[in-house]
Amino acid sequence: MGSGVASLPIDIQVVSHGHDDCLPLLLDDIEVGRCNLFVAENLASSKLQISPRADLHFVRNESEVGFAENHNRLASLGHAEFIAILNPDLRIPAGVWEGLLPYFDDPGVAVVAPRVYSPRGTVEDNARFVVTPLRFLRRVMRYPDVTLDYPDITRPCEPDWVAGLFMLVRRRAFEDLGGFDVGFRLYCEDVDFCIRAWLGGCKILCVPGEGVTHAARRASRSNFTHFLWHLSSMFRLWRSPGWRRFVGWNRGISEV
Numbered sequence: 558m559g560s561g562v563a564s565l566p567i568d569i570q571v572v573s574h575g576h577d578d579c580l581p582l583l584l585d586d587i588e589v590g591r592c593n594l595f596v597a598e599n600l601a602s603s604k605l606q607i608s609p610r611a612d613l614h615f616v617r618n619e620s621e622v623g624f625a626e627n628h629n630r631l632a633s634l635g636h637a638e639f640i641a642i643l644n645p646d647l648r649i650p651a652g653v654w655e656g657l658l659p660y661f662d663d664p665g666v667a668v669v670a671p672r673v674y675s676p677r678g679t680v681e682d683n684a685r686f687v688v689t690p691l692r693f694l695r696r697v698m699r700y701p702d703v704t705l706d707y708p709d710i711t712r713p714c715e716p717d718w719v720a721g722l723f724m725l726v727r728r729r730a731f732e733d734l735g736g737f738d739v740g741f742r743l744y745c746e747d748v749d750f751c752i753r754a755w756l757g758g759c760k761i762l763c764v765p766g767e768g769v770t771h772a773a774r775r776a777s778r779s780n781f782t783h784f785l786w787h788l789s790s791m792f793r794l795w796r797s798p799g800w801r802r803f804v805g806w807n808r809g810i811s812e813v
Contacts, residue, residue, distance in 0.1 A: 565654050567592040567725070568635030569643060572627040575603040576645035579772065584610075586649045592641070595631040624721065625737030625746040632728075632736060640731055644722040647673075650768030657725050660713070660762055667730035667759035668751065670719035671766035672710050680705060681771055683723065684716035684763035687803055688748055693791060713764040717803075718751035722771055730759055743783065745790035752803045 569592045573580050587594065589610050597616045598605050607615055614634060632640055639661070653671060660669045673681040686692065686706045696703060707714045724747065734753050737746040751761050794800050
């Protein structure tokens with residue numbers, strides 16, 4: 558930590574799928590020594606090369622595994638009080654962590670996420686109502702004209718769930734909940750995790766913030782295999798006891 562800047566109690570986790578075009582940019586945004594970095598390359602065929610740094614633990618998978626299993630594995634390697642789950646295609650401004658950590662002064666908070674923006678400056682929909690069959694169908698039919706479920710970006714909100722592209726999670730809560738459900742190959746792990754957190758008496762927050770940008774690939778809209786994974790995950794979610802309990806609990810549900 559040659560910069561003399563104090564370290565933060567955060568383990569940052571990133572899973573790459575051949576993201577050699579953007580992952581180095583994200584890592585450049587994170588000052589050396591401020592946090593511990595745990596990066597997994599999920600594609601054995603990837604040529605990803607990362608410059609060595611003292612705070613980095615890099616893993617190259619021999620075979621592909623899903624989002625949930627990748628992040629559970631990375632979480633088992635760290636010990637910091639908080640776990641930051643990040644997409645590799647994010648850009649993060651200096652000071653973002655200092656803006657998020659104070660929300661954990663409330664011991665009931667399990668997850669905090671900032672508002673996220675597209676490269677064009679529009680607000681991403683990373684804070685959402687829980688997914689129901691009707692909402693899913695309406696979303697597909699209206700794409701790309703998707704409205705925000707929580708449109709007031711000037712104040713913190715308590716959404717049903719926040720997208721796994723950026724989640725700052727209290728490690729104790731992550732471990733108490735058993736991490737992500739590895740039964741989800743891809744998609745809906747974040748929904749399921751947040752549902753279980755709410756049902757367990759924890760809070761999910763999405764808070765105002767500037768500068769976090771996400772160059773989304775939206776693979777499920779352009780890749781048929783990803784689309785099938787998305788549908789499979791949706792059906793798994795809708796069959797889960799947690800989802801049924803959450804819908805019955807009626808947090809943010811206006812229709813099923």
